[in-house]
Amino acid sequence: MNWFARHRIAAGVAAIVLVVAAAVWYVVATVRDQRAVAHQPGAAVAGGLTFVDNAGGQNLVSELAPDGTRTTGTLKCLRVYTAGGTTVCLRMALPGGYEAAVFDAAGKELRTVALPGTPSRARVSASGKIVSWTVFVTGDSYLAPGGFSTRTGVLDLRSGELVESLETFATTIDGVPDERADENYWGVTVAADDRTFYATLGSGSTTWLVKGDLAAKTMATVRQSAECPSLSPDETRVAYKKRGGRLGGWQLFVLDLATGRETVLPGSDGVDDQAAWLTPATLAYAKTPRDGAPAIYESPADGAAEPRVLVTGASSPSP
Amino acid sequence: MYVASTRRTSAPPGDARPSRVPTTVLLLGTVSLLTDISAEMVTAYLPFYVVFSLQMSYLQLGLLDGIYIGATAVLRLVGGHVADRVGRHKAVAVVGYGLSAATKLAFTPIGASAAGLGGLIAVDRAGKGLRTAPRDALISLVTPADRLGAAFGAHRAMDTVGAMIGPLSTFAVLTWLTTRPGPIFVISFCFGLLGLIVLVFFVRQPRRERVPGRTVTPRDTLRLLRNRRMRRTTVAAGLLGLATISDAFVFVILQKVSGVSTEWLVLMPVGTAVTFLLAAAPLGRLADRVGRWAMFFAGHVVLFVVYLLLLGPFTGVPLALITVALHGLYYAATDGVLMAHGSTLVPEHLRAGGLSIVQTGQALARFGSSVCFGLLLQQLAFTASVLIAIGALGAALVGVFLLIRPEVSR
Known part of the structure; x- marks a missing residue:
């Protein structure tokens, strides 16, 4: 104790130097080591797959060729989606924000839009003309401090028009015009006409599948309890996630729009992703299995078989 | 920079009293600054961590938040009372700061467990609850009564500087170094540890008059x-x-x-x-x-x-x-x-x-x-x-x- 009293300043300075040195050593070692990891091969997949690599610590956008060959690109994204020659990349932007960057087929940056929160979903319409995204806004929940709400933006590359939030559209819930302040939208999927879209509306503890019109700026509810819709290329089906029980996790379902028949995708329990149609018959989604690393799975859209792993340590699947 | 500005502006001409903010307050401000870098680094990182590293649902975290406020409030009362009772504000504050710093190392082993993450955040908040009252009491005990406002103002300003550096550090690491979770938590832990070192080695518990023959109940x-x-x-x-x-x-x-x-x-x-x-x-x-x-x-x-x-x-x-x-x-x-x-x-x-x-x-x-x-x-x-x-x-x-x-x- 006496020693401590006499030498406390010197001991304190020595401790500070030690802590700083240990931290620097650890960080340098980790950053060096990460380049060597993350090149596990993927599975063969019809049509190929674009995704974000999570194993390498750099979130590099990578591609899986139809034969399973893996190539790593240079773009760093948290979410990526490619369609019709257009790529949207939701990524970090210093000094503390996020942005959506849109690229053309040649890799030229067409536009960047600052985002108001943490990226969640990204989509491009089949034609490559309509880009949309959803972000979480922290500490913005209407119920408890520290909860969250969402902002969904839609960018029309033909006119350059940006809708910052779908909340500005006119919504009818079960036929009644909606006035409430507590409404959140997420997970947009746009049809081939680049005008019709589906999305999720959440208010209170209820979610709805909504069908909207980008030109008229309107939305109307279709059915309850369906989130993050994904319209099939032939536009006959919508895949979405839905809660199994009252407190249960999500599962993926495919709804036949003509008959209203809902099919569950086996093995999709615990999913939290907006599924992507790789072909008219297959869906890809990211999921973290219990006690495991995140991986991208492929599942037949008719629910006839269990999913198979396409690539591990990866997320954000896109055709 | 801060000491100088206080000196300059708070000593009116003709006022002979030394009018700087006590060194202990500036040291406690440094402790808070470092601890806030540590805390805000993790706060800014959590949404990213939960969604992208663990691929968990954001909802799972949102639900957990806010529930702890009641518990934190009770612990503030406990921390305050114990500090008075043992007469050692610094010791109670060390426990509080130490608890919060230690949680930063537990994130990686706990992984993608909503309950585990909730528990860690609860412990972190508990540490904050415990330390706040003894820390503020220390500030007030080392400051002459006519300068309390200046002292608390100086402390809160330093605290806020830390709260602003934290998220910037997180984003700098994620953008330039790595998106792996390890380094963020280790760097955050180290800032917490530095704050703890400043508190343990450089801040001194002021002597105070005990009420003779009685413990505080x-x-x-x-x-x-x-x-x-x-x-x-x-x-x-x-x-x-x-x-x-x-x-x-x-x-x-x-x-x-x-x-x-x-x-x-x-x-x-x-x-x-x-x-x-x-x-x-x-x-x-x-x-x-x-x-x-x-x-x-x-x-x-x-x-x-x-x-x-x-x-x-x-x-x-x-x-x-x-x-x-x-x-x-x-x-x-x-x-x-x-x-x-x-x-x-x-x-x-x-x-x-x-x-x-x-x-x-x-x-x-x-x-x-x-x-x-x-x-x-x-x-x-x-x-x-x-x-x-x-x-x-x-x-x-x-x-x-x-x-x-x-x-x-x-």
């Missing part, structure tokens, strides 16, 4: 509420807290009302923090001269103006800038100032417990109001909700003005 602390000034201060701070809507709501409404782009949502908290850190020390010094309660009250009048502005008398960037600046001023005029005022009401041997009562009352009231306001927003449009907030704060201001004015001038 919980009853002694509770009996503080028999003191009319103390009781009225606690009730008034609670009343005003009940009429306070949380920052997040203010920013969301402001963005919609002003019509500025949604990316402003990221900038608004920064604007509030910058104003807070610039104004905390000067307003603290001013409070020492014009009266701390008067400054605290004036701060809430500024907040009232903020709420009026949320009705949108004009729009665009000017509305956003003015409202955010006033919102920061509100914090600068109230946050440290309330503790400075509270310190004058409580005898030294009950200081930490007394301060914890005032803090807890205010924190619980704010939490209650934020839940109520959230429920209101689920049912009502923004304008109606803001009008209710204006009405509530107006009523609280009138009530507090009538309640406190004759009793507490300083």
